[in-house]
Amino acid sequence: PSSAYYDFVIVGGGTSGLVVANRLSELNNITVAVIEAGESTLNNFNVSNVMGYSTAFGTQIDWAYQTVNQTYAGGLKQTVRAGKALGGTSTINGMSYTRAEDVQIDNWEAVGNKGWNWKNLFEYYKKSEGFQVPTEDQIADGANYNASYHGMNGPLKVGWPTSMTNSSFFPVLRQTFEKLGVQYNSDANGGKMVGFTVHPDTIDREMNVREDAARAYYWPYEARSNLKIISNTRANKIIWANATQGEAVAVGVEATNAYGTQSIYANKEIILSAGALRSPALLELSGVGNPVILGEYGIPVKVNITTVGENLQDQTNNGLSWEGIDTLTGLATFSILPSVNQLYGNNVTALESYVKSNLITYAKTVSTASNGAVKESDLLEAFNLQYDLIFKSQVPYAEVVFSPGDQSFAVEYWPLLPFSRGSIHIQSANPSVLPAINPNYFMFDQDVEAQVTVAQYIRKALGTAPLNSLVRNEVFPGLDVLPANASSSTWDSWIKANYRTNYHPVGTNSMLPREKGGVVSPELKVYGTKNLRIVDASILPFQLCGHLTSTLYAVAERASDLIKESHLI
Numbered sequence: 001p002s003s004a005y006y007d008f009v010i011v012g013g014g015t016s017g018l019v020v021a022n023r024l025s026e027l028n029n030i031t032v033a034v035i036e037a038g039e040s041t042l043n044n045f046n047v048s049n050v051m052g053y054s055t056a057f058g059t060q061i062d063w064a065y066q067t068v069n070q071t072y073a074g075g076l077k078q079t080v081r082a083g084k085a086l087g088g089t090s091t092i093n094g095m096s097y098t099r100a101e102d103v104q105i106d107n108w109e110a111v112g113n114k115g116w117n118w119k120n121l122f123e124y125y126k127k128s129e130g131f132q133v134p135t136e137d138q139i140a141d142g143a144n145y146n147a148s149y150h151g152m153n154g155p156l157k158v159g160w161p162t163s164m165t166n167s168s169f170f171p172v173l174r175q176t177f178e179k180l181g182v183q184y185n186s187d188a189n190g191g192k193m194v195g196f197t198v199h200p201d202t203i204d205r206e207m208n209v210r211e212d213a214a215r216a217y218y219w220p221y222e223a224r225s226n227l228k229i230i231s232n233t234r235a236n237k238i239i240w241a242n243a244t245q246g247e248a249v250a251v252g253v254e255a256t257n258a259y260g261t262q263s264i265y266a267n268k269e270i271i272l273s274a275g276a277l278r279s280p281a282l283l284e285l286s287g288v289g290n291p292v293i294l295g296e297y298g299i300p301v302k303v304n305i306t307t308v309g310e311n312l313q314d315q316t317n318n319g320l321s322w323e324g325i326d327t328l329t330g331l332a333t334f335s336i337l338p339s340v341n342q343l344y345g346n347n348v349t350a351l352e353s354y355v356k357s358n359l360i361t362y363a364k365t366v367s368t369a370s371n372g373a374v375k376e377s378d379l380l381e382a383f384n385l386q387y388d389l390i391f392k393s394q395v396p397y398a399e400v401v402f403s404p405g406d407q408s409f410a411v412e413y414w415p416l417l418p419f420s421r422g423s424i425h426i427q428s429a430n431p432s433v434l435p436a437i438n439p440n441y442f443m444f445d446q447d448v449e450a451q452v453t454v455a456q457y458i459r460k461a462l463g464t465a466p467l468n469s470l471v472r473n474e475v476f477p478g479l480d481v482l483p484a485n486a487s488s489s490t491w492d493s494w495i496k497a498n499y500r501t502n503y504h505p506v507g508t509n510s511m512l513p514r515e516k517g518g519v520v521s522p523e524l525k526v527y528g529t530k531n532l533r534i535v536d537a538s539i540l541p542f543q544l545c546g547h548l549t550s551t552l553y554a555v556a557e558r559a560s561d562l563i564k565e566s567h568l569i
């Protein structure tokens with residue numbers, strides 16, 4: 001067994017972890033190590049190929065986590081993809097770059113996280129971004145932007161693919177959705193997302209490759225001698241100082257690779273960035289969590305925080321497809337983000353009162369499912385905020401994505417703010433055993449109902465001119481399987497038999513005041529510890545309407561400044 005010493009040790013060289021590694025190692029008197037279970041994908045075509053979405057699934061760079069059987073969703077397991085590579089999940093994701101609704105980020109501050117609001121985070125979205133202004137051809141195909149929303153000098157290249165879906169497609173979608181009452185949004189990245197938009201991607205347009213976290217934040221800086229990447233190495237747990245009083249002091253990380261187990265020590269801080277599905281498990285393996293769960297595996301309690309691993313929030317995705325008339329090539333980045341009023345029209349009042357009257361039941365059910373680890377009153381506050389976002393602020397209620405292809409026409413969709421809540425916990429004290437993931441998909445009928453409404457809306461849109469001129473028959477599921485007048489139980493079983501996760505898990509180490517069930521403080525410090533922080537999707541207290549990476553890059557940029565400030569460096 002060997003050991004090594006650094007100022008900062010970061011666990012997880014993924015989307016968020018590499019931002020922090022980069023910003024801390026800007027200071028050449030500071031040493032930084034990153035422990036990453038995966039390896040470099042710089043020469044992996046499944047990663048770099050901008051048309052290669054899904055080709056990395058099931059390969060060695062995909063953790064392919066399995067959920068537990070999903071009780072409310074037909075009983076089967078789901079595979080939750082996540083990147084096991086330098087760059088993390090940004091190496092295998094869909095590259096969509098959409099931020100969040102401004103009021104959603106403002107809610108972070110409203111619940112007690114001072115300084116976390118849209119205005120502050122907006123500057124960090126821009127700090128991370130190296131926006132590539134669209135070319136004339138791209139503008140003709142629908143790319144558009146408001147310059148004041150974008151950063152031009154950040155490390156992360158954001159722009160449109162070299163080959164966008166061509167010609168007439170953009171005006172066809174625009175005209176169709178304007179008829180349905182959804183207006184064109186020329187740039188959804190300024191905090192107002194509702195509408196039809198042609199969003200940018202995380203792409204290096206000149207090189208025509210995916211821009212993942214490693215390409216943006218690590219490879220251009222790899223020569224820094226104070227930045228050490230320890231790849232193909234799994235972190236097992238935190239090593240604590242021997243104190244029995246006061247805040248817990250983290251001194252290092254125990255990690256295992258092909259050569260054995262070693263201790264990697266940190267003089268200043270340890271930062272967990274292993275993602276929403278792993279950081280809570282690392283806390284539990286280190287004795288931070290719910291004493292009942294730690295007790296089951298004989299792990300001594302270092303810090304008692306019952307909510308570690310709770311508040312898991314994900315979305316569910318389904319798709320329909322049609323026979324297409326034309327062949328449309330290129331990477332499509334067309335999204336419709338309708339509000340609840342746009343989706344439900346006159347039926348919205350009934351829905352609104354139904355949801356309102358159920359919030360207490362949702363809070364009770366989730367609290368009970370957590371064996372009381374999450375308090376009903378905290379859940380009720382969160383559900384009320386979510387209700388207000390949907391019905392008062394009218395944030396997007398769903399995302400609908402169009403992918404026209406070779407005489408085929410696929411449409412995927414996901415309701416953005418489900419009420420279901422789940423958890424993730426260790427199922428062994430052995431760090432090589434993966435945690436038990438239980439998102440509780442479709443815990444509430446309302447989350448199924450949202451799926452049905454969006455699918456019916458898509459059918460309506462595909463039957464509306466001029467979009468209807470691009471398609472023939474519905475191929476999947478087809479009207480024979482799911483007739484226009486299908487009963488709600490037919491819809492219910494189709495949705496549960498065909499859904500997949502939308503791969504947006506958040507919330508499992510929520511940033512909230514400790515008395516409201518938080519795991520980390522507004523400085524992203526784990527409560528009860530002196531020098532252990534978390535920077536990744538697990539700290540987002542609530543689900544977002546945007547895809548996650550843009551916000552994670554911004555959060556990690558801000559977190560880096562907070563870390564530097566707290567050490568006066």
Ligand code: FAD
Pocket residue numbers: 011012013014015016017035036037038080081082083084085086087088089090092093094095096097098233234235236273274275276278502503504505535536537538547548549550552
């Ligand atoms: P990650 O990027 O997952 O980083 C965690 C890192 O920690 C990984 O590298 C992992 O290998 C490492 N790690 C884990 N455990 C250990 C351990 N014990 N020891 C050492 N290392 C460890 N978002 C978008 O913005 N746009 C999209 O189009 C989009 N599409 C998606 C499509 C798919 C298929 C998936 C799976 C996700 C998608 N997302 C998308 C979501 C987004 O990519 C993720 O939310 C985000 O990348 C998560 O970042 P993170 O920093 O929290 O974790």
